[in-house]
Amino acid sequence: MQRSELDRVVDEIRSFFTDNTTRMTEQVGRHPASAYYDPDWAARERRMLARYPMILGHESQIPNAGDFRTDDSTGVPVLLVRQADGTIKAFLNICRHRGARLCAEETGNRRLFVCPYHAWSFKTDGALMQTPRPEGFDGLERESYGLAELPCEVRHGLIWVQLERGSSIDVAAHLGRLDDELAAYGMADMVMERDEYLDFDMNWKFVIDGFLEVYHFAKLHQNSISPYFYGWHSPWDEFGRNGRLIGVRKSFDTIRDADTSVMSNWDLLKTIAVNYVLFPNTVLVWQGDHFESWTAYPGKRPDTCRVRVQSITRKEDAVPEKKEKWDRNWKILIGTVVAEDWAMCKTIQEVAPYMPGDELVFGRNEPGLHHFHGQIQAATDQMNT
Structure with a gap:
């Protein structure tokens, strides 16, 4: 003060x-x-x-690139991931294929998130990397099927996330x-x-x-x-x-x-x-x-x-x-x-x-x-x- x-x-x-x-x-x-x-x-x-904006933690909980936390406290499954450039992104913790929960662990470090259902894999920035048997998905616009990103901002060390997709976030x-x-x-x-x-x-x-x-x-x-x-x-x-x-x-x-x-x-x-x-x-x-x-x-x-x-x-x-x-x-x-x-x-x-x-x-x-x-x-x- x-x-x-x-x-x-x-x-x-x-x-x-x-x-x-x-x-x-x-x-x-x-x-x-x-x-x-x-x-x-x-x-x-x-x-x-x-x-x-709702507070989902402190950035000290995921200090390194690839560190992640999952969060279901809001009733919406959220995946928080520290990026290579030091920023933090928030995604829906849902595979874009058939809606399986992508990551079951509460915390950890990964280079890829692999769906336990059909092994669709996603990079830490949310991009869709691989779909096994890709010929089964001819015509799918892969760039449109990355993880659904949520508005997220770190301010005062706190991680703020907005659950409404497509909206903007301005914590200040x-x-x-x-x-x-x-x-x-x-x-x-x-x-x-x-x-x-x-x-x-x-x-x-x-x-x-x-x-x-x-x-x-x-x-x-x-x-x-x-x-x-x-x-x-x-x-x-x-x-x-x-x-x-x-x-x-x-x-x-x-x-x-x-x-x-x-x-x-x-x-x-x-x-x-x-x-x-x-x-x-x-x-x-x-x-x-x-x-x-x-x-x-x-x-x-x-x-x-x-x-x-x-x-x-x-x-x-x-x-x-x-x-x-x-x-x-x-x-x-x-x-x-x-x-x-x-x-x-x-x-x-x-x-x-x-x-x-x-x-x-x-x-x-x-x-x-x-x-x-x-x-x-x-x-x-x-x-x-």
Whole structure:
């Protein structure tokens, strides 16, 4: 975060303490509970998600030419391959002959991808190289039957893929003013420390919701993180479809009345936690010495989802000697989010169809919820215009 913006955030938090308030919307919001359980609503959201860049990993996971990863988290089979020129391309992991899954391994290194069904082979750039018994395919325009490529871009070390073929991808434009802010953290020089999937019985949007307000800290997290964070006084800012919520640590008390002009960025940053909501389905949490990335994908039913949880840190910290530290951090992370937030959301999922008036309430003190769900609705509506 740039220093001018950090100073502004600190001043805003101070004003919240003085006035005993937090960031507020003009009025209370009301949102259909059916957004979490209706199959038609879920189908529209899946189509909408395909139109936006989604994070499928960090480039450190495929560092060398020919390195690849397969990814089914979005519900679409994707093959990511590092090219000879250092770029990364994304393809549908589908053979163009009869639709077999081209590559079954999760990761590895190859010069050719050979279909296990009829041995059609493809180069790492997706070009069709060989069809056994080629006389059987006289008249086939081979150059038109390479792997289907998906829009893909590496930015801030993250691999962004758009599932809608034929569209263009511009991550910087998508991030807007957040692009420079994220660049300042140097994620491109970091590496993936941990990358795991969690399947859960709740709508995918619940994952994002949990990072959009701190109002629940005092009660839900009273025995975990509440002693370390304020459940009030949190700045919220919008950046186009994206957003940023600041969590205020209790350690902010040490700088509330101090002359922060003589303090370093780190002195200020260590008193807050920063949640970046990257539309449409990722929350990136800055935790000082690492980032947590939470990406939620809709399941086959509205009440299921798959969540990709990643830990991205500095190279010197992603070493075997520090594994115990990261294991301990992971245990706290899962114990808080899964055992508390998601357990609660699962119960909400179960009763959502019975909500009086099919209505959920977003408080004035929950501006992140207003914004995120408004952007989901707007992006979904745009498909019909």
